[in-house]
Amino acid sequence: AQSVAQPEDQVNVAEGNPLTVKCTYSVSGNPYLFWYVQYPNRGLQFLLKYITGDNLVKGSYGFEAEFNKSQTSFHLKKPSALVSDSALYFCAVSPRVGAGTALIFGKGTTLSVSS
Amino acid sequence: DVKVTQSSRYLVKRTGEKVFLECVQDMDHENMFWYRQDPGLGLRLIYFSYDVKMKEKGDIPEGYSVSREKKERFSLILESASTNQTSMYLCASSPLSRDRGSPLHFGNGTRLTVT
Numbered sequence: 311a312q313s314v315a316q317p318e319d320q321v322n323v324a325e326g327n328p329l330t331v332k333c334t335y336s337v338s339g340n341p342y343l344f345w346y347v348q349y350p351n352r353g354l355q356f357l358l359k360y361i362t363g364d365n366l367v368k369g370s371y372g373f374e375a376e377f378n379k380s381q382t383s384f385h386l387k388k389p390s391a392l393v394s395d396s397a398l399y400f401c402a403v404s405p406r407v408g409a410g411t412a413l414i415f416g417k418g419t420t421l422s423v424s425s
Numbered sequence: 426d427v428k429v430t431q432s433s434r435y436l437v438k439r440t441g442e443k444v445f446l447e448c449v450q451d452m453d454h455e456n457m458f459w460y461r462q463d464p465g466l467g468l469r470l471i472y473f474s475y476d477v478k479m480k481e482k483g484d485i486p487e488g489y490s491v492s493r494e495k496k497e498r499f500s501l502i503l504e505s506a507s508t509n510q511t512s513m514y515l516c517a518s519s520p521l522s523r524d525r526g527s528p529l530h531f532g533n534g535t536r537l538t539v540t
Contacts, residue, residue, distance in 0.1 A: 319465075342526055353429070353515055353531030354468075361526045400467065404526070412458055412483065413529060417467035 312337045312405035316416035323391045324424050331386040331419045333401030342404035343384040344413060345375055347397050354400060360384060371395070391423045428452070429532035431516050437538045444503040446535050448516030455521035457499035458529065459483075459491065462513040474499055475521065506539045513537075 314335045323329045335341055342361055346354040358369025365377045375386045384401060398420050402413040432447040450457065456475050460468040460483075470483030472491040480491050488510060492500045499518075503510055513536050517529040 344528060346531075351434075351533070353533045354517075354529075355531070356528040359526060359528060412456075412470050412473045414470075415460075415468040417465060 312403055312414055314343075314401045314403050314414060314416040316399075316401055316419045318419050319417075320420045320422065322422045322424065325393050326390050329388050329391040329395070329421065329423070331399050331401075331421060333384045333386065333416060335382050335384060335401075335403050337403055337405060341377075341382075341384075343375075343377065344402040344404070345369065345373070345384075345386050346400045346402060346415075347371075348400065348418075349397050357386070357399075391421075393423050393425050396421055396423045429516055429518055429530050431514075431532040431535045433535050434533065435536050435538075437540065438503075438506050439540055440507060442503075442506045442539075444506045444537065444539075446501040446503075446514055446516075446537070448499045448501070448532060449497050450499075450516075450518040450530070451497065452518065452520070452530070453496065454518035454530075455496070456519045456527075457493065458517040458519075459489075459499065459501045460515045460517065461485070462515055462534070468515065471501065503537075506537075508539050511537060511539045 344359045345357040348354045360367045360377045368374045400418050401416040429450045458473040459471040474480045474493045490502045515534045516532045519527040519529045
């Protein structure tokens, strides 16, 4: 079965420090991987995606993610965290080809950045 | 920018009521989705649609139905609301694409409480 796992419920980091939010995946075939962010009382916003090519993907708000095929991971990173980055982050995988393109989401990781 | 609008932000209904959650998107997207979001469970797919009058069950369709009479509108129906359907409901849309790389665009969610 296709799935993603986010092993940490919460990540705490001080402002200005680098942050990493972890994601591992299990898919058959080539993985299509996504990161989304959710601010309080809002829907999810797309951050970035990996389909093919360069293993380091750059996205919105200074975030990037590193795809590692051997470790089946797609960790979200940012070199210098901001307090405004505090939010709920979801990793997702697209398992279906063709119509639909529904995503399977991880359980989410709460990122808390302290000043 | 794509706009996905969910008609209600907060809704309180009684057990046994028939509940309609409405979603409209303004970007002529073929695909539309309904997810529910619960703490510790992430997002789970209820139903999706890839064309007018077409629908497919997601992972947790029991107790729900959907309607897509027009391309821009996708309705989620709770035939007889129960307390275990208290949740945040998220609608999303995406364009039809030949691969799985199109990100989903989400509405701000409807928080439904069933008493």
